[in-house]
Amino acid sequence: RKEVEQDPGPFNVPEGATVAFNCTYSNSASQSFFWYRQDCRKEPKLLMSVYSSGNEDGRFTAQLNRASQYISLLIRDSKLSDSATYLCVVNIGRRAGRRALTFGSGTRLQVQP
């Protein structure tokens, strides 16, 4: 079983739609969670961190469910520019300050006009 699993998609949605991605992680000791965005043939970039209480950044909302070990990303009012691959990222390190992130394979989103 992969440590971080995502539905690869693609998710094809019209502009203005709301879309949600889920990601599951296997290590219950995981402490930090992130969503990164990767455009085609480019480097990944941090989209947002995921906090236990859930957090929102404009049209993007991230949620963490520790009991079920999954993370979600909700995108409201999708824009063409949201088309990208979204990577779920988990820190499964054990020592404070010394951590290596584990990346999911990514979920591809295609927003259509």
Next chain:
Amino acid sequence: DAEITQSPRHKITETGRQVTLACHQTWNHNNMFWYRQDLGHGLRLIHYSYGVHDTNKGEVSDGYSVSRSNTEDLPLTLESAASSQTSVYFCASSESGLAGAKEETQYFGPGTRLLVL
């Protein structure tokens, strides 16, 4: 502006040759990482370093080596290139210190596309 660069951006080599990919960051980050990205596998960690003279193996380290002689650079060497090492290679860096989203955020270089024939 601080940044992280990789060179070369594209490389074609033959099996058996030694290849070195460069990574240079100007953020003064202690942590540096090398990943490879292949279809169906996402980003996989090759090697990482938490400071000068510190190196650690990641999940796919066989056939690769790194050395950290200063804060800014973490070159990745393929000792004897194999066709299975054809991939896109990303270098990343992050701050050290206590856990926290800001310190853990990894900043990626633009990537190196390597083709081993």
